[in-house]
Amino acid sequence: xxxxxxxxxxxxxxxxxxxxxxxxxxxxxxxxxxxxxxxxxxxxxxxxxxxxxxxxxxxxxxxxxxxxxxxxxxxxxxxxxxxxxxxxxxxxxxxxxxxxxxxxxxxxxxxxxxxxxxxxxxxxxxxxxxxxxxxxxxxxxxxxxxxxxxxxxxxxxxxxxxxxxxxxxxxxxxxxxxxxxxxxxxxxxxxxxxxxxxxxxxxxxxxxxxxxxxxxxxxxxxxxxxxxxxxxxxxxxxxxxxxxxxxxxxxxxxxxxxxxxxxxxxxxxxxxxxxxxxxxxxxxxxxxxxxxxxxxxxxxxxxxxxxxxxxxxxxxxxxxxxxxxxxxxxxxxxxxxxxxxxxxxxxxxxxxxxxxxxxxxxxxxxxxxxxxxxxxxxxxxxxxxxxxxxxxxxxxxxxxxxxxxxxxxxxxxxxxxxxxxxxxxxxxxxxxxx
Numbered sequence: 447x448x449x450x451x452x453x454x455x456x457x458x459x460x461x462x463x464x465x466x467x468x469x470x471x472x473x474x475x476x477x478x479x480x481x482x483x484x485x486x487x488x489x490x491x492x493x494x495x496x497x498x499x500x501x502x503x504x505x506x507x508x509x510x511x512x513x514x515x516x517x518x519x520x521x522x523x524x525x526x527x528x529x530x531x532x533x534x535x536x537x538x539x540x541x542x543x544x545x546x547x548x549x550x551x552x553x554x555x556x557x558x559x560x561x562x563x564x565x566x567x568x569x570x571x572x573x574x575x576x577x578x579x580x581x582x583x584x585x586x587x588x589x590x591x592x593x594x595x596x597x598x599x600x601x602x603x604x605x606x607x608x609x610x611x612x613x614x615x616x617x618x619x620x621x622x623x624x625x626x627x628x629x630x631x632x633x634x635x636x637x638x639x640x641x642x643x644x645x646x647x648x649x650x651x652x653x654x655x656x657x658x659x660x661x662x663x664x665x666x667x668x669x670x671x672x673x674x675x676x677x678x679x680x681x682x683x684x685x686x687x688x689x690x691x692x693x694x695x696x697x698x699x700x701x702x703x704x705x706x707x708x709x710x711x712x713x714x715x716x717x718x719x720x721x722x723x724x725x726x727x728x729x730x731x732x733x734x735x736x737x738x739x740x741x742x743x744x745x746x747x748x749x750x751x752x753x754x755x756x757x758x759x760x761x762x763x764x765x766x767x768x769x770x771x772x773x774x775x776x777x778x779x780x781x782x783x784x785x786x787x788x789x790x791x792x793x794x795x796x797x798x799x800x801x802x803x804x805x806x807x808x809x810x811x812x813x814x815x816x817x818x819x820x821x822x823x824x825x826x827x828x829x830x831x832x833x834x835x836x837x838x839x840x841x842x843x844x845x846x847x848x849x850x851x852x853x854x855x856x857x858x859x860x861x862x863x864x865x866x867x868x869x870x871x872x873x874x875x876x877x878x879x880x
Contacts, residue, residue: 449582454573454631461627462566462586465524468620469559470597471604471613472531473497474705476552478698479534479610481689484545487815491686491807493545495800496553498682500560502796516569517631523562524625530555532618535611572633601705605698661790670839671791673832675798680825682802683809683818691815695750703754711758715765727770728833728842734763735830742823746816760826 449455480493530551537543566586574582604613661667692701722730738760745756809818833839 449574449578449585452574452578454633455570455582457627457630458566458569458573459585461520461524461624461631464620464624464627465562467597468527468617468624471601471617471620472555474597474601474702475605475610475613475617476548477685477689478605478701480545480548481693482610483543483548487687487690487810488807489545490689491803491805491810493549493552494682494686494803494807496549497556498685498796498800498803499553500556502793502800503557503560516565516572517628517633519565520562520569520628520631521625523558523565524621524628526558527555527562528618528621528625530558531614531621535614535618538611538614569631573631601698601702603699603702605702667791669836670829670832671794673829674795676828677825678795679798679802679805680822680828682799682804683806684802684822685799686803686806687810687815687818687822690810691746691819694815700750704757707754707758708761711761712765712768714758715762715767716769717765718762719766719769722766722770722844724844726842726844728840731763731767731770732830732834732840734766735826736834738763739823739826739830742826743820746819760823763826 476497477490477493481487481490484490533551534543534548537547570582570586601613604616608616688704689701692698692704741756742760745753745760748756806818806822
């Protein structure tokens, strides 16, 4: 049966597309609103940080997601977001909206959103048979990026036409529509129990977290994790100052176009990653990120259309690296513990982004936004130099032959026999079999 003929998958796909559209509108509208009601770059940075902080908490609720019933969580996360977002235009029309009552609403909405996404991923292996999971994941990723590309461009234009309060009302309706779409998913009563997990206890919880931490910090993973953390700090600076930079160029439309450039570059990188399965990973990441650093660094000093081109190109390595590193993690870490390991990696990387947003808000108070935007490219340089100067990272082979031993993951932390079996049967994201 084709994936697109599966009614449950279609409901999940369209629900994911709709909710991601709502998230795109929400992020752009909220950061722009913070700039408007405060006229202070620092509070734009604080708002961006508050939106990003829940991403750092992923490792805390990773073990909990496996214990939740899927359909109710899918529906209620969307309805709660719709209700929270509706509070903002109500306060706005009552002339009671300030940055101090906006921030708590933003924080709670961000937490609810972060709870919803892993549950959507959990639903996939229940809805689809194993041989359709890769295609299903690919389509869901496409839904994310497609919504980002279209809505990042349109949100700025819609802000100019409709105004901030009306756009929040529209966004609330979008999340309600997502909830209705998810409600169409029909799961058998036994489906939610398909994934077996041990009964929750603090002891099991601590042990699951400890395993993920050990794999990350007793292998080579921690080396590029540090570089990624520095890069994410700089990205946090960038996201905080973009509304200020865009406003200096002309307004909401420019902000939407800049965010669209990020999405387009990321998608292009994801597309070319499928052609890189025979390219040595270490040298590709080192060289591409150093080149991207140069392109990003000079982009703010060009005219707007050249800036968009260079900025788009600078995001291609990120899109490619996300797919490549994700494939590596699937190859070198046993499937039985990959979830908790990836949440540790994601959380440590994400911690730096809200800190960067706060720093960006402060820096742009005293320095030109163009200069700060240019300097935030240093994060890419940190990644490139880390992979270039570390011999083991630089010499990593291509994705077709890489093994867990290349990352110095201690054998005692994994079931080697299971790892070998998974490696032989694993179909990677580049196509073909390993």
